[in-house]
Amino acid sequence: MIKRFSISDVNGLVRLYNESMREDPDFRPLNYEEFQYRYLELPYETIALVSSSGSTIDGGIIADVDPLMEKKFGRKISVVDLMVAKKDNFLEISKSLISALEQSLKQLGVEEIQFHFVAENMKDVQEVLFASGFEQSRIWYYMERDVEQIDLPDLPSGFKWDHIRFRGKYANARKWLECHNKAFETHYGMRPLRYEELKSYLFEESFDPTGYFGIYEIGKRRFVAQCSCEVDTKLNEYQMASKGVIWTVGVLEEMRGRGFGKLLVMKAINWLYSKGVKRAAIHVDSLNERAFNIYSNLGFKILRKRLFYSKTL
Numbered sequence: 001m002i003k004r005f006s007i008s009d010v011n012g013l014v015r016l017y018n019e020s021m022r023e024d025p026d027f028r029p030l031n032y033e034e035f036q037y038r039y040l041e042l043p044y045e046t047i048a049l050v051s052s053s054g055s056t057i058d059g060g061i062i063a064d065v066d067p068l069m070e071k072k073f074g075r076k077i078s079v080v081d082l083m084v085a086k087k088d089n090f091l092e093i094s095k096s097l098i099s100a101l102e103q104s105l106k107q108l109g110v111e112e113i114q115f116h117f118v119a120e121n122m123k124d125v126q127e128v129l130f131a132s133g134f135e136q137s138r139i140w141y142y143m144e145r146d147v148e149q150i151d152l153p154d155l156p157s158g159f160k161w162d163h164i165r166f167r168g169k170y171a172n173a174r175k176w177l178e179c180h181n182k183a184f185e186t187h188y189g190m191r192p193l194r195y196e197e198l199k200s201y202l203f204e205e206s207f208d209p210t211g212y213f214g215i216y217e218i219g220k221r222r223f224v225a226q227c228s229c230e231v232d233t234k235l236n237e238y239q240m241a242s243k244g245v246i247w248t249v250g251v252l253e254e255m256r257g258r259g260f261g262k263l264l265v266m267k268a269i270n271w272l273y274s275k276g277v278k279r280a281a282i283h284v285d286s287l288n289e290r291a292f293n294i295y296s297n298l299g300f301k302i303l304r305k306r307l308f309y310s311k312t313l
C-alpha cells in the first residue's frame with residue numbers, strides 16, 4: 001500500500017535507508033535527526049510517499065518541487081532526493097512508488113522528474129528507472145587525488161582570500177552565496193542555494209566555515225570565486241577512510257580564464273591538508289571540459305561515476 005508520508009514513518013524510513021543504501025559508495029548510516037535534516041526539513045515543497053506491508057515500511061520516495069529550479073530552468077522540475085525499498089522486492093516496490101509520485105507531481109503541474117547522483121553500481125535503481133521510462137541525462141565523474149601541501153602563488157593585487165562568516169562586522173555569507181549562485185547560474189546539476197539553507201549547514205557536525213572560502217575583490221566588495229569543502233568525520237570513521245570532499249568550485253563568468261578556478265582547487269587541497277586527511281575527492285559533470293581539465297591537470301583521477309536521469313511527464 002502506498003500513502004503519504006507522516007511523521008510516525010520516520011523511524012521506519014531511517015531503518016530502511018540504513019539497510020538498503022549500504023551499496024552506495026558514499027553511504028554512512030544516518031540517525032533520526034540527520035535523516036530529518038537531510039531529507040525532510042527542506043525549505044521548499046516536498047512530496048514524500050511511503051510503501052508499507054502490514055505495519056512495516058518497505059519503501060519510500062521523497063521528491064521536491066523547488067520554485068527556484070523552475071526559475072533557473074524555465075520549467076517545473078521535480079528532483080527525487082531519495083528512493084529506498086526493501087532489497088528482496090526492490091523492483092516492484094520502487095516502480096509503484098515512482099508511478100504514484102508521477103501522479104502526484106502531474107497534479108502540481110510538474111513537467112519533468114529528475115534523479116540526481118545515482119551510484120553506478122546500484123544496478124537495481126537503474127533498472128527500475130529504465131523500466132519507468134527515464135533516460136540517462138548526465139554522467140558525473142568522481143575523482144580523487146592525494147592531499148599534500150601545495151605552494152600557492154599570490155593573488156593579483158586587489159584580491160584576497162576570505163572565508164565565510166555569518167555574524168559580526170565582517171559577515172559576508174550573503175556575498176559568498178551570491179557568487180555561488182551566479183557562478184552556477186547555468187550549471188545543470190547544481191540547484192540554487194538559499195541563504196536559509198546555507199545557514200542551516202551550521203547545524204551539521206561536519207561544517208567548518210574555513211572550508212567555505214573564496215577570492216574577494218576588495219574594490220567591488222564581492223566574491224568573484226567560491227569553493228566549499230567538507231570533511232565528514234563520521235563518514236571517514238564508518239568507511240575507515242581519510243578523505244574530504246570539494247563540493248563546489250565556481251568563478252563568476254566575467255572572471256574566468258585567469259587561473260582562479262585552478263587556485264581554488266589548490267587552496268581546497270591545502271585546506272584538506274590542514275584538516276589532516278589523506279585524499280581529496282571531487283565530482284564533475286563529464287561534459288564540463290573546463291572543470292575536468294583543471295582537476296586532471298592537478299592529478300585527480302576518475303574512480304567511479306554517478307548518473308543523472310530524467311523523464312518528461
Ligand SMILES: CC(C)(COP(=O)(O)OP(=O)(O)OC[C@H]1O[C@@H](n2cnc3c(N)ncnc32)[C@H](O)[C@@H]1OP(=O)(O)O)[C@@H](O)C(=O)NCCC(=O)NCCS
Pocket residue numbers: 183184187247248249250251252255256257258259260261262263283284285288289290291293294297
Ligand atoms: C570551471 C570553472 C570553475 C573554471 O574557472 P576558471 O577560473 O575559468 O579556470 P582557470 O582560469 O583556472 O582555468 C584553468 C584550466 O581550465 C582549462 N580551460 C581554460 N579555458 C578553457 C576552455 N575554454 N575550455 C576548456 N578548458 C579550458 C585549462 O586547462 C586551464 O588550465 P591551464 O592552467 O593549463 O591553462 C568556471 O568555469 C566555473 O565557475 N564554471 C561554472 C561552475 C562549474 O562548472 N564548476 C565546476 C563544477 S563543481
